Amino acid sequence: MFAYYLQVERSNMPMKKLSIRRQVAVLAGIIMVLLLVSYMITVLSAKQVIRQKTAEANRKLVEQVENSISVFNKDIGKIADSLFYSPTILDFLQTEDLGERIGEYSRVKNVCANTMSLQEGIVGIVLLGKNMEYYGDVGEYLRPEKLPGKFEGPVYSGKELSVVNKRQLYQIAFPIWDTQSRQKGKYLGVGIFTMQCKGLKPFLSNSLVTKNARMALLDQEGNVLAGEGVEESAKLDSSLFDNKKYQITKLKIPATGWTLLNVVPQNELLPEINTIQKYSVVAYLLTALFLAVFAVSISKGILEPVWKITQFAKKFPKEKDADRLSVDYENEMGDLANSLNQMLDEIEKQESHIRESQKRMYEMRLDKKQAEIISYRNQINPHFLYNTLECIGGMASYYQAPRIAEIAESLSYLYRYAVKGEPFVMVKDEIDYIMEYAKIIDYRFMGKIKICVDAERNTLCSDMIKMLLQPLVENAVFHGLERKVGDGQVDIRITMGDGDRIQVEVKDNGIGISPQELGSLMDSLEHSEKKWPASQPGRGIGMHNVYHRLHLFYNEKAEFSMKSKLDIGTVITMRFPARLEQEVKNV
Numbered sequence: 001m002f003a004y005y006l007q008v009e010r011s012n013m014p015m016k017k018l019s020i021r022r023q024v025a026v027l028a029g030i031i032m033v034l035l036l037v038s039y040m041i042t043v044l045s046a047k048q049v050i051r052q053k054t055a056e057a058n059r060k061l062v063e064q065v066e067n068s069i070s071v072f073n074k075d076i077g078k079i080a081d082s083l084f085y086s087p088t089i090l091d092f093l094q095t096e097d098l099g100e101r102i103g104e105y106s107r108v109k110n111v112c113a114n115t116m117s118l119q120e121g122i123v124g125i126v127l128l129g130k131n132m133e134y135y136g137d138v139g140e141y142l143r144p145e146k147l148p149g150k151f152e153g154p155v156y157s158g159k160e161l162s163v164v165n166k167r168q169l170y171q172i173a174f175p176i177w178d179t180q181s182r183q184k185g186k187y188l189g190v191g192i193f194t195m196q197c198k199g200l201k202p203f204l205s206n207s208l209v210t211k212n213a214r215m216a217l218l219d220q221e222g223n224v225l226a227g228e229g230v231e232e233s234a235k236l237d238s239s240l241f242d243n244k245k246y247q248i249t250k251l252k253i254p255a256t257g258w259t260l261l262n263v264v265p266q267n268e269l270l271p272e273i274n275t276i277q278k279y280s281v282v283a284y285l286l287t288a289l290f291l292a293v294f295a296v297s298i299s300k301g302i303l304e305p306v307w308k309i310t311q312f313a314k315k316f317p318k319e320k321d322a323d324r325l326s327v328d329y330e331n332e333m334g335d336l337a338n339s340l341n342q343m344l345d346e347i348e349k350q351e352s353h354i355r356e357s358q359k360r361m362y363e364m365r366l367d368k369k370q371a372e373i374i375s376y377r378n379q380i381n382p383h384f385l386y387n388t389l390e391c392i393g394g395m396a397s398y399y400q401a402p403r404i405a406e407i408a409e410s411l412s413y414l415y416r417y418a419v420k421g422e423p424f425v426m427v428k429d430e431i432d433y434i435m436e437y438a439k440i441i442d443y444r445f446m447g448k449i450k451i452c453v454d455a456e457r458n459t460l461c462s463d464m465i466k467m468l469l470q471p472l473v474e475n476a477v478f479h480g481l482e483r484k485v486g487d488g489q490v491d492i493r494i495t496m497g498d499g500d501r502i503q504v505e506v507k508d509n510g511i512g513i514s515p516q517e518l519g520s521l522m523d524s525l526e527h528s529e530k531k532w533p534a535s536q537p538g539r540g541i542g543m544h545n546v547y548h549r550l551h552l553f554y555n556e557k558a559e560f561s562m563k564s565k566l567d568i569g570t571v572i573t574m575r576f577p578a579r580l581e582q583e584v585k586n587v
Contacts, residue, residue: 028291035287039280046276051247054209054264058249061207062215062260066251068203069217073172073256076119076193077154080174083115083125084191093129093176093188105136112138123169124194130187140164140194142171151175156256158219159197168197170225200226210268220257312340407443410436418467424580427494427502428460434469434492441477448488449481455494459502462578465549471542472506472572480510480570497575501557504574513564522562543572550574 083089088104088111095101112125116139124139142160157171172193178186200217207215208228216227224230249262324341413436417429431453438451451473473490481488490508497503513521525547543562550558554576564570 028294031291032288035284039284043277043280051266055247055249058209058247058262058264059251061209062249062251062262065203065207065215066253066260069200069253069256069258069260072200072203073154076121076172076195077174079115079119079122080154080172080191080193083111084174084176085179086111089127089176089191090179090188093127093135094178101135108136109138121195121199122193123167123196126192126194128190128192130189132190135189140167140169142169142194153255156258158221159223159225168225170195170197170219197225201228204228207262210264212268213262213264215263216261218259218261225258407440410439414440423466424463425466426460427455427462427464430464430466430469431455431460431494433467434473437470437473445482448486449477450487450489451477451492452489453492453494455492456496459494459496459578462496462502463580464502464576465553468546468549468574469504469506471545475542476506476508476510476570480508480512484510496578500578501575502578506572507569509569512566512568512570514566518562518564525560546574550576553580 088107092101092104092108095104108127116122116125122139124137124141126137126141127135129135140162142162151173152175155173157173160169160171161167162169172195174191174193176188176191178188204215204217204226205228212229214227214229216230217225219225245266247264247266249260251260252258253260324344414433417433417436434451434453438453441449441451469492473492476490477488481490488508488510490506493505493507495503495505521543525543547560550560557577559573559575562570562572
């Protein structure tokens with residue numbers, strides 16, 4: 001039985017001395033204040049969350065742009081290595097004789113020109129000696145910036161204007177070492193790529209998150225190398241922007257000295273908040289109006305239905321079979337009365353359900369104990385065991401025992417599977433068991449009877465009752481196929497049906513069952529009292545076993561059907577949930 005208690009404590013609190021009408025008014029006022037506070041907290045929190053999310057998105061966007069530029073610079077570095085460490089360039093820089101160097105200069109220009117044609121962003125190439133003396137150039141020439149004496153990696157310049165056509169350019173200087181003696185520090189000179197700034201602009205395209213946002217790639221002095229939403233002739237720094245009006249993201253690009261700057265106006269981050277605020281105010285006013293109407297209506301017609309409910313609650317424990325509560329109000333009090341009646345009905349249903357569940361659990365525990373007893377006794381069908389051993393002996397004599405190990409192993413697996421482990425397994429475990437059983441059947445009938453299994457992949461890890469298939473397969477073999485003239489086959493098909501339910505079909509092409517015998521068998525399955533299948537003689541042992549356990553563990557969620565025609569065969573179909581309830585597993 002269930003016991004429900006509703007405890008009302010008496011108190012001297014001023015609120016409880018007020019009339020119900022005033023209590024409703026006070027509560028309505030408190031609700032309005034709470035709604036207002038909740039509205040303010042929600043708006044402020046939404047603004048903060050949007051700012052944080054946008055800042056995170058901007059940071060990731062800037063990192064993506066930085067990564068693209070870094071990849072581009074690595075590609076340029078590979079091109080530089082390919083050019084400046086080519087035999088032509090190395091021989092040119094190591095030649096001491098001026099005449100020979102002049103003779104090789106045309107080949108050097110050709111190699112440099114070919115490199116420029118491969119990468120359109122390169123508009124000029126300059127070669128300097130180890131003392132920074134000029135050796136030659138191809139394409140557009142810029143006077144190199146002051147470089148450190150000897151440097152290991154590439155050095156990036158700031159933005160410069162072309163003296164010829166005022167194009168915006170920058171330079172990348174690469175040290176050139178003798179590849180044969182680099183460990184000894186033999187320095188040959190410097191190779192410089194003159195690059196167009198506009199080649200960097202594609203990396204910043206589609207990078208603006210709002211209409212007036214700005215994204216710029218700045219050199220060491222703050223000059224704009226490339227940008228979106230900014231003049232490329234401008235000079236920018238984050239200090240130019242008010243942090244209260246803008247959301248600013250900066251990121252240094254390693255090895256270049258350049259900086260990525262992303263600036264987003266704060267007022268463009270929160271346009272939706274303004275709309276939310278307007279709708280929230282309207283909703284707040286409507287809520288206030290609704291609470292006022294509700295406070296007026298709820299103050300009428302309460303005491304009488306409350307008194308009736310109270311009297312019924314006092315009487316019900318003494319007269320459980322009394323009629324249900326009746327309150328002639330088509331409002332909340334009527335709903336409360338109906339809900340109370342429904343609750344009492346539900347309690348009775350739950351009590352009945354608990355009794356049925358306890359009975360079912362007891363039967364399942366009893367079923368499990370019986371299965372354990374049979375497992376301990378190791379009861380095996382003597383006819384099947386005799387024929388199996390006869391098969392093993394015959395094969396040992398005929399084949400001089402080369403296959404005894406295999407059949408013995410299969411038989412051992414069947415024993416272990418049957419007597420050990422939990423009563424529930426996965427579908428793939430049951431299939432493995434059937435396949436071992438099929439080996440023995442194949443040997444027993446010398447290939448005359450085949451057992452085939454076809455299971456969908458998504459069913460293999462589903463739960464099912466252990467030893468659910470073997471009794472049906474055994475019935476098909478020994479009652480349907482053994483007496484058949486010619487070859488026979490048992491087909492087992494396992495599929496996932498609607499509603500996460502497994503469908504198992506066991507089909508044989510044996511001698512079949514007559515309509516009278518089939519009707520009698522199905523009637524026995526559906527109407528007989530619970531009996532342990534091992535005690536029932538005849539054809540239905542396996543099916544009684546399966547039918548009983550199927551409905552015991554799955555209850556009304558299980559389905560079992562059988563169709564058969566004489567001289568054609570029999571089809572048994574089962575459907576059950578793909579997952580066992582936890583309380584059933586715990587039995």
